[in-house]
Amino acid sequence: MFGNYESVLLYLSKYDKDNKLYHQKYQYDPVKKHDNGNRTGLNEGSIAELFEKKKNEVFKVRGIFN
Secondary structure, rough: OHHHHOOOEEEEEEEOOOOOEEEEEEEEEEEEEEOOOOOOOOOOOHHHHHHHHHHOHHHHHOOOOO
């Protein structure tokens, strides 16, 4: 669960009908903050790389990105 980590990247979607943001259920990546202020995944992947992985796997299956 993401509550076990100090910092996480949460994945949100904007619902057009009410213009609100919703957390994509169970989707997060733990991240760490470096001395220079940048954040990466725990495996040193960039935030962009983490997003692309989710986009091409979980979110594609969910029909969020076609």
